[in-house]
Amino acid sequence: xxxxxxxxxxxxGLLFSVYDVTNKLTTVNASQILVFxxxxxxSISTPVIQCWTAAKFxxxxxxxxxxxxxxxxxxxxxxxxxxxxxxxxxxxxxxGIVNSYPVFTALLAxxxxxxxxxxxxVLTTVxxxxxxxxxxxxxxxxxxxxxxxxATAILAAVGACIATALAxxxxxxxxxxxxxxxxxxxxxxxxxVMIIVTTIVQGWSLPPDWFQWIILFIISISGVFGRLMFxxxxxxxxxxxxxxxxxxxxxxxxxxxxxxxxxxxxPWISIGGVFLTGISAILIGMKVxxxxxxxxEANPKSRCTAIxxxxxxxxxxxxxxxxxxxxxxxxxxxxTVPVYQQPxxx
Numbered sequence: 001x002x003x004x005x006x007x008x009x010x011x012x013g014l015l016f017s018v019y020d021v022t023n024k025l026t027t028v029n030a031s032q033i034l035v036f037x038x039x040x041x042x043s044i045s046t047p048v049i050q051c052w053t054a055a056k057f058x059x060x061x062x063x064x065x066x067x068x069x070x071x072x073x074x075x076x077x078x079x080x081x082x083x084x085x086x087x088x089x090x091x092x093x094x095x096g097i098v099n100s101y102p103v104f105t106a107l108l109a110x111x112x113x114x115x116x117x118x119x120x121x122v123l124t125t126v127x128x129x130x131x132x133x134x135x136x137x138x139x140x141x142x143x144x145x146x147x148x149x150x151a152t153a154i155l156a157a158v159g160a161c162i163a164t165a166l167a168x169x170x171x172x173x174x175x176x177x178x179x180x181x182x183x184x185x186x187x188x189x190x191x192x193v194m195i196i197v198t199t200i201v202q203g204w205s206l207p208p209d210w211f212q213w214i215i216l217f218i219i220s221i222s223g224v225f226g227r228l229m230f231x232x233x234x235x236x237x238x239x240x241x242x243x244x245x246x247x248x249x250x251x252x253x254x255x256x257x258x259x260x261x262x263x264x265x266x267p268w269i270s271i272g273g274v275f276l277t278g279i280s281a282i283l284i285g286m287k288v289x290x291x292x293x294x295x296x297e298a299n300p301k302s303r304c305t306a307i308x309x310x311x312x313x314x315x316x317x318x319x320x321x322x323x324x325x326x327x328x329x330x331x332x333x334x335x336t337v338p339v340y341q342q343p344x345x346x
Contacts, residue, residue: 008233009242013249015226019219020095020250021257023085026215028207030082031198034075037220038194042187044224049180057184059177067177067185070170075190077163078223079197084157088149090266092254093135096274097157099247102284103128103277104165112169120287127280132158134273183227243285251278 026033049057059067084094103124110117136154174182198204207213233242251274258264266274 005233006245008229009245010249012226012230013246015222016250017253019222020091022215022219024091029202031194031202033082034079034194037223038187038191040220041224045184070167071186071189073163074167077160080156081160084153087153092266092274093270094157095254096135096277098161100128100277101161101164102281105168106284108165108169124280124283127276131273131276134269137269241289244282247281
């Protein structure tokens with residue numbers, strides 16, 4: 001395993017932590033922030049697609065519908081994420097909820113893509129649910145804990161997590177579409193939607209001073225380039241280790257930013273919830289890594305390895321991949337199609 005992709009994933013996690021904390025500092029409403037970010041995304045992706053022969057502006061017709069639906073879901077997820085950051089007291093709580101999306105992605109893959117669902121998926125789902133419950137600590141269960149987050153912000157954070165999981169599941173269906181094409185159409189579809197929403201619902205207002213302009217620029221730059229580096233990292237390395245490094249890189253610095261920049265410390269119950277959601281995401285990342293590592297081995301080398309593969313529900317999927325590889329080994333490839341896969345982040 002190389003370290004370039006993991007380093008890029010770590011940088012992406014740091015950028016996402018900056019994205020989260022700066023959203024807490026701005027006075028600009030969520031829809032206007034998203035308009036600015038999508039405009040920057042389109043400005044960057046358009047010239048790159050023109051210069052990159054592997055990417056194209058217009059995808060194949062059979063992908064149009066799914067690309068449009070994914071773009072809308074992704075845009076809604078980003079808007080809900082920003083709203084929850086602005087209305088919950090602790091950015092670590094929001095990040096803990098949203099970064100548990102790999103668990104919901106695995107769950108949706110079992111439901112939508114008919115992938116095997118084993119003990120690991122059940123365990124990580126329970127851990128994520130308990131973690132989210134501790135982070136939100138509703139008053140009817142935790143009456144002695146102060147500063148309960150508003151229900152709308154909690155629903156927005158959970159909605160952002162589910163939207164991200166749905167978008168990632170759709171990207172797996174669009175694995176033959178270049179990630180720059182997906183990024184471009186995300187901005188093309190999402191930008192008009194957010195302009196309409198801003199005009200009708202929240203209205204337009206310029207940042208009041210230069211400091212808010214700088215914060216708005218940092219939000220857009222960290223969000224766009226964080227996503228770009230995460231995408232490159234997934235293409236260079238296995239998605240499992242990359243997701244683990246991203247989770248650690250995003251959650252770890254946020255506690256530091258929470259104290260140094262926002263001058264607040266989350267309650268112990270919220271920290272425990274963030275820990276549980278982080279563990280659930282890391283377990284899913286470990287499964288992806290093991291599935292990639294043991295694809296070509298028909299039998300594990302030790303009993304301990306066999307137990308680990310059974311726990312992570314690797315055995316059945318591994319045997320299925322081996323059969324596919326054996327069938328394709330006897331086929332002469334006519335054309336090599338590049339595969340691009342862009343896991344959705346913030």
